[in-house]
Amino acid sequence: MTTITARAPARARGALAAEWIKLRSVRSTYLALAAAAVTAIALGYVITHYVASTTNWATLSPAKKANWDPVSYSLAGLAIAQLAFGVLGVLAISSEHTTGLIRTTFAALPRRRAVLAAKAAVAGGLYLAVITVVGLGLGAIIRHSAGAIAALFGLVFLIPQVIHVMPAPWDARIGKYMLDNAGQQMTALHGAPGFFSPGLSLLVCLAYPAAALATAGFLITRRDA
Amino acid sequence: MIEVHELTKRYGAAVAVDGLSFTVHPGRVTGFLGPNGAGKSTTMRVVLGLDAPTSGRASVNGRPYQRLRRPLYEVGALLDAGAVHGGRTARSHLLSIAASDGIGRRRVDEVLGLVGLDSVAGRRVRGFSLGMKQRLGIAAALLGDPGVLMFDEPVNGLDPEGVHWIRGLLKSLAGQGRTVFVSSHLMSEMALTADHLIVIGRGQLIADAPIAEFVRRSSRHDVLVRSPAGGQLAVLLAQRGAAVTAETDGGLAVTGLDAPAIGDLASAHHITVHELSPRHASLEEAFMELTRDSVDYHADLPAHARKAA
Numbered sequence: 001m002t003t004i005t006a007r008a009p010a011r012a013r014g015a016l017a018a019e020w021i022k023l024r025s026v027r028s029t030y031l032a033l034a035a036a037a038v039t040a041i042a043l044g045y046v047i048t049h050y051v052a053s054t055t056n057w058a059t060l061s062p063a064k065k066a067n068w069d070p071v072s073y074s075l076a077g078l079a080i081a082q083l084a085f086g087v088l089g090v091l092a093i094s095s096e097h098t099t100g101l102i103r104t105t106f107a108a109l110p111r112r113r114a115v116l117a118a119k120a121a122v123a124g125g126l127y128l129a130v131i132t133v134v135g136l137g138l139g140a141i142i143r144h145s146a147g148a149i150a151a152l153f154g155l156v157f158l159i160p161q162v163i164h165v166m167p168a169p170w171d172a173r174i175g176k177y178m179l180d181n182a183g184q185q186m187t188a189l190h191g192a193p194g195f196f197s198p199g200l201s202l203l204v205c206l207a208y209p210a211a212a213l214a215t216a217g218f219l220i221t222r223r224d225a
Numbered sequence: 226m227i228e229v230h231e232l233t234k235r236y237g238a239a240v241a242v243d244g245l246s247f248t249v250h251p252g253r254v255t256g257f258l259g260p261n262g263a264g265k266s267t268t269m270r271v272v273l274g275l276d277a278p279t280s281g282r283a284s285v286n287g288r289p290y291q292r293l294r295r296p297l298y299e300v301g302a303l304l305d306a307g308a309v310h311g312g313r314t315a316r317s318h319l320l321s322i323a324a325s326d327g328i329g330r331r332r333v334d335e336v337l338g339l340v341g342l343d344s345v346a347g348r349r350v351r352g353f354s355l356g357m358k359q360r361l362g363i364a365a366a367l368l369g370d371p372g373v374l375m376f377d378e379p380v381n382g383l384d385p386e387g388v389h390w391i392r393g394l395l396k397s398l399a400g401q402g403r404t405v406f407v408s409s410h411l412m413s414e415m416a417l418t419a420d421h422l423i424v425i426g427r428g429q430l431i432a433d434a435p436i437a438e439f440v441r442r443s444s445r446h447d448v449l450v451r452s453p454a455g456g457q458l459a460v461l462l463a464q465r466g467a468a469v470t471a472e473t474d475g476g477l478a479v480t481g482l483d484a485p486a487i488g489d490l491a492s493a494h495h496i497t498v499h500e501l502s503p504r505h506a507s508l509e510e511a512f513m514e515l516t517r518d519s520v521d522y523h524a525d526l527p528a529h530a531r532k533a534a
Binding site: 013014015017018019020021022024025026027028095096099100101103104105107108109110111224225 | 296
């Protein structure tokens with residue numbers, strides 16, 4: 001028993017080191033990061049510029065002035081950029097299933113949950129951890145790159161869009177549980193009516209990766225590699 | 226040492242491995258032979274803890290794989306040379322595996338040199354030939370300098386030089402006292418590398434015996450005799466207790482007397498002999514025979530082999 005306990009930190013360190021090397025040593029990581037950065041900055045600039053140029057501050061009503069939210073305008077690009085991180089999470093594990101490399105990984109680290117945790121920590125530790133880890137969870141659950149990326153797009157992008165066009169108050173009633181809305185409400189200076197507070201929105205955001213990882217953690221030891 | 230005990234693996238209705246038991250001992254190359262789809266790869270995956278057995282168990286050095294404390298130091302395996310990320314360099318690929326068990330960069334460079342890939346270590350694996358990928362897979366298996374090595378069809382897709390290299394490597398690894406377990410569907414290949422054979426068919430054990438045993442037990446073990454006075458010679462041979470069968474082309478297949486004895490007999494009776502050649506069934510033929518009559522041999526040869534061992 002003592003030997004197993006003594007080995008646990010070494011194993012965690014090994015799993016983390018392995019995942020870190022894997023993440024650093026493929027081009028797709030840098031492409032995803034670059035795409036995310038460019039999209040976030042460019043869209044943030046364009047949207048903020050557009051809003052600023054079409055708004056005459058002097059003529060705005062006091063209510064509109066109070067609701068003016070430059071932070072959310074400048075961060076609007078993240079709505080698109082987050083997908084790049086989700087894709088990163090998907091690829092962190094689905095590329096191993098696609099190639100069969102996962103067998104080498106699991107042979108080196110038979111404790112599969114340690115591998116999953118290390119992937120989550122490394123892939124998710126970069127930034128926008130939530131989307132990345134949701135992607136990772138989907139990748140582990142679905143195990144095919146294309147399928148998992150499609151599911152990620154659906155979850156992060158398409159379903160929220162559909163809910164967005166629903167009639168009030170349903171758009172907010174369901175929409176507040178959507179990842180994109182929760183993410184926005186978390187950083188919004190002025191919360192939209194019917195949506196969660198920043199604190200609750202944070203919990204919603206954390207629930208997604210938690211659910212994805214929990215499902216993945218349940219399945220990963222029960223299926224053949 | 227690898228032990229497989231009463232192992233059964235089903236995928237839905239299909240039975241891949243069916244009550245398989247065997248032990249792979251150190252210090253020799255053990256060939257794992259069977260036609261494609263016999264269950265070789267499935268067995269290896271179960272040994273590595275990648276697939277869960279439906280029933281039965283497998284262990285390495287007396288423990289289930291999942292319970293090994295530092296797996297890379299105990300077992301090295303090459304299952305599929307294509308199981309690499311094409312965008313990663315050979316060195317990065319090895320570094321990531323090495324890191325999981327705390328193996329350093331120096332050992333990575335060492336195994337790269339061992340398999341002859343040091344000059345392409347910084348190149349992306351995507352551009353590697355199958356032979357180079359096999360070498361990379363073997364390098365990964367050797368990282369922890371393990372005492373147990375498992376290779377699934379390592380000579381597939383290799384050029385003659387690569388095949389020669391693998392044979393030498395397997396023998397030297399076994400010579401160092403390691404357990405070397407190599408699967409193949411080619412008896413001819415195993416004949417040149419293996420010291421011991423475990424043969425399976427349809428997921429069941431057909432034979433577990435030293436390679437010499439296969440030669441001895443092969444049924445074709447006779448002398449072909451051609452003579453213009455074949456009929457007369459056949460009678461003489463039969464009188465001496467030999468069994469004589471006429472071949473379709475007029476030759477005589479003789480068992481029970483060796484070639485010198487047959488020659489002496491013919492000479493003593495002034496019979497001209499045109500051909501006198503001892504014949505042994507090739508291992509390839511022995512293998513075909515074994516897998517064809519798998520049911521007959523199932524209970525027979527393993528028991529015989531155990532007595533011999």
